[in-house]
Amino acid sequence: MLNLKTTPHQPQRFPIFLLFLLLCSFLTYPEAAKHSASPEAKALLGFQSKADVRNRLGFSQNTTSHFCDWKGVTCYQQNVVRLIIEDLHLGGVFPPNTLSLLHQIRVLSLQNNSLTGPIPDLSALVNLKSLYLDHNFFTGSFPPSILSFHRIRTVDLSYNNLTGSIPTSLASLDRLYYLRLDWNRFNGTIPPLNQSSLKTFNISGNNLTGAIPVTQALLRFGFSSFSWNPGLCGEIIHKECHPRPHFFGPVAAVAPPPKVILGQSAQVHGVELGQPSSKKHKRTAVIIGFSTGVFVLVGSLLCFVMAVRKQKDGKQSTAVNESDDAAATAQAAAAIQMEQENELEEKVKRVQGMHVAKSGNLAFCAGEAQLYTLDQLMRASAELLGRGNMGSTYKAVLDNRLIVTVKRLDSGKLAATTKEAYEQHMESVGALRHPNLVPLRAYFQAGEERLLIYDYQPNGSLFSLIHGSKSTRAKPLHWTSCLKIAEDVAQGLAYIHQAWRLVHGNLKSSNVLLGPDFEACLTDYCLAALAASSTLTDQDPDSIACKPPETRGSGSTHQATSKSDVYAFGVLLLELLTGKSPSKHPVLAPDEMVHWLRSSREDDGVDKERLGMLLEVAVACLSCSEQRPTMWQVLKMLQEIKEAVVMEDGELDPHSGMP
Template sequence: MGLSFFVCSLLSLLLLIPFSCSLTPDGLSLLALKSAVDSDPNQAFSDWNENDTTPCHWSGVSCMAILGNSDPRVVGITISNKGLHGYIPSELGALVYLRRLNLHGNHFAGSLPSQLFNASSLHSLILYDNNFTGSLPPGLCRPPRLQNLDLSHNDLGGPLSPNISQCKQLQRLILAGNRFSGEIPAGLGSSLKNLVQLDLSSNLFNGSLPPDLGDLGSLSGTMNLSENQFSGEIPASLGRLPITVSLDLRSNNLSGQIPQQGSLTNQGPTAFLDNPGLCGFPLQNPCRNSPISGQRIPAITPEASKHIQKGMKPGIIVAISAADALGVAMIGGLIVFIYWRARDNKGSCSCTGKEKLGRNHVARKWFCGKNRGNATESGSEKGGEGELVAIDKGFHVEMEELLRASAYVLGKSSLGIVYKVVVGNGIPVAVRRLGEGGAQRFKEFEAEVEAIGKVRHPNVVRLRAYYWAPDEKLLICDYISNGNLITALHGRSGQAPANLPWPVRLKIAKGTARGLAHLHDCSPRKYVHGDIKPSNILLDSNLNPYISDFGLSRLFGITGNPNANISGGYLGSVLPYARTPSVSAKGGDWSGTTAGTSKSFTDCYKAPEARIVGARPAQKWDVYSFGVVLLEMLTGRSPEAQWAATGEELVSWVRKAFEEEMALSEIVDPALLREVHAKKEVLAAFHVALTCTEAEPEARPRMKSVSDALEKIGSSSYSC
């Protein structure tokens, strides 16, 4: 009787409890995160149901089939900008296949659990813009593949543990906007060989800068150490950083003379501002008892020394030296004043505040005026509210996601700054900032961008979207991952070139020719690129070429950028085909006396007629420029280096070499000499290049004919 009652009672109890044991272990770990959230205003967990058998269809969860596992395993959690309040539970560390945890833009608090780093597959931890406190867990580097660590804009503190050097695969270390203190541990620079981004700005770090930071040879973009309490001198070893790195040491207590070594000589004055003890170039503050930084002091011969001693009194010498120093100081001060005046002029946003508008100061500079405009701003059809417009309907990125994405500088030029931005889905895009002007020309800007967006070709960089506001314009394009042709041919500073074999060079030439032929004849309108050069030919991981910067100068002219000179007509613009009259500028020698021509090294890829002020862009300009690029690929000589070494243009030098019947080994790139089998193909490509670079425009072929000629060197033919 008693046993029967017990069994019946147990069965009744089991029937009252929902049966949820069918959910996978990964799903149970995720339910711990849902339980740790005490405020979910946007219902981010509305479909996280404990009665499900798998979490793989839950919002923000991504899974992958893993060899040897019957069920797909959780590899990603992305729940950002949902206003969540709570903490991170230690149970997430049980997700052994978790690769990416992205909870940025919420209100998570508490410390980071050490157990989280038991997730041995973790490679990206994106937790910026939350309220985390405490110090970094000692087991931070336990996951062997940890690559991206972004904990910026929280309330973390304490010293930076030397254990951070054990994160050997770390590529991005972003700790800006916290309360970390103490010195940067020694060995950071020598251990993190894969680091491409370092941002420790807006903390309480102090002490001297470790000299081994100069060993971060993979660094790119910006090394940001601004708004801390660093003191002492700037190590000269920082000059070993890659030449493309932008250094930001503003608002510290650094002192002494700025070393004039390596990449340090390429930094502008803003890199060193608000360090009262610093002196030397490029600041307006010259160092006492030392030569004026940045000026070369000629050697003084004994005869000159006697002349100085006899001919000039000491007082006069002192007066002249003081006047020179004052002049340099005034010029430096004027440069800094103009810079900050331009940044803080009326209607602009200086972005110097601490507002939470993104991961670092770079993001703040992009979008600081995003919702700041006046709805009645003069002439702006869009009012003051910015708008992100997707040209490619398959491109889905919200403005808020772009605003808060991880970003770093790819390059800077007279046509602005280009950033690499990694959006929430892990796909990188390239974002070019156009400027702040042109508020009255929205319709013109829109028409130009829409025309660029209609150009679709495998060898032309694809424009995906654009952002328009009265005080900010951005272009969002595909990110091409392997640099450009100029670095592939000649290498970066301090690095050897890639020694591209002939089949690869021929593939690059063919692809570039196809892209140009499409712009000229096969696209919706007959376009002129106007700025073909190796730096505008990008390469992907398979060394396929992509023509970039198409239409850029025209857009810069619309936005009122002072660096976009549209008066001469030599634009990377969306312009219809124009026949240009023949211009006799034999050989294209810009050292000649032709009126109105330019003599700048930047003209080395321009056609002779393109160097005349006021000339209208024509497609034959592109043909000539492509011919120069092809000659550079064949000879291995850059036009600038050729001019500097011989005073002769590359085109003229090659023509003379063929006229004098020089041996091919004296003309071709030495890296190609080993490929004896390619001799006939190389000669054929030389003839194509020389035909493209005829002095008379009418003597040059159309780009379609050039492409066909190159295709005959290979196997397949190309048509529109």
């Protein structure tokens, strides 16, 4: 039966919260539309449309958020002043007329994003100070638009596929602080860079030729800044530019390096590219006159020798017995003297630890110039620098005044490996090239003898800097020095881990050396793979304190991993902050670490907040293995600390650390 009962009509009520949301959308839509319609937002979206093929950025015009809140974007007064998009492997191209519309941008970093194609014209970015485009796949020639950045301080185009010559007008960028063009395909010569502001420089891994200009700026950089360019020569890399001519024919000489007066600015228009013709004629006349004089002198000497020989032949019959006796006596005396000298030399070599078997030759790493032989190395004067877990280290001064560091590995502390396995490992280690690694130049193996040859670092080790010498007591380093050194070490470790899937295995302050500009450089890296298991267990207390707990137990394999490198970095950071040796670090809770840090420094004026940020990084590195960050993440933490300080303290380039 149907229910025909009716109910009075009730009006439908519109939910109040839906009305509120609708009203908010109407109010915020014009603001969102205004943000997405701004020229700078369009520039960012245009870049994303071509560069971000994997949709990693997340930029969108259909959002209520301001473009200044997008990933990697930093604004000042509604203008983009910094765009840092790194390690996202975007995979697209760098489209023109996109980021070049960000007229107020000062820092542009697109490192490690697998971008391809040419670099677009960026000449409209008149305020740009720092440009980082390394670890991509850009092709084409050197972008001329970079030279319009009159205020530029930093250029990093390394690890691309750029061709052509390096423009000489780079020398006119008088504020240039950081220049890296390594691992491209540049050819031609090096411009005469002489900016006193230049602190970081690397052009290795190209096809550059000719003599390196001898300028005050370029003299500050070592061989590693120019390596893997077989055609380069000159005083800076100790390679002769005028090889001696062959006996049966002339050899084309390499042009001499352009001389620049030390202390003088090398402007483009100030470098003479040629000499007047009158000077050339004068030079030719001098050469002809000199050659004539040489021929006359040689003829005179020949005549004199013939006259002496005739006179000697006349007297030879009467003095043959006397000369034979004298010759025999002189020969015997010379033999005795030579034997005594050899014995003395062998004793010195034994004392110095450099007496090794000479069967075999030095193996130079790929791309390295063969500047010396094994015999020259053995004749070098050696000075013991120290003894470590793997062997002894010496400073060797060769006949050509080249100074190298020689590490003699202790055969009793090495694991049993074949000659081929040793050579393969050393080739991998020798291929590592980074500003924060001491480069391995050559190695030697004969029987049980194994030598490693590195660049000599004149400023000592980080251990000496932190702890001082026996006669002096070092003070705790300023927090900015701690940050700089920590970032340098993190850069080197991240490179080893990320690019080559290797590990250091023995990170400690004595294995961090200070380069010519007091940059921190890692040494003895990747040698732990050659060590015997007994070497890893029998170590001094400081070395043991640098090892993570998971590698100390009796049931562990003691194998070095990237995680153990991170732990050792945390110990090193504590050593930097407190000045205390690793074996003297107490086991404390994180909140107690702050009090220990302050009491260790004994400095009332210390910046406690910033030291606390560095301490947090150290604590993260010292956590259990599963919770430890990667070295790349640690590097990012340190860079974020530096950028935060930059935002607080004013105009400071966050990538260079210079005002």
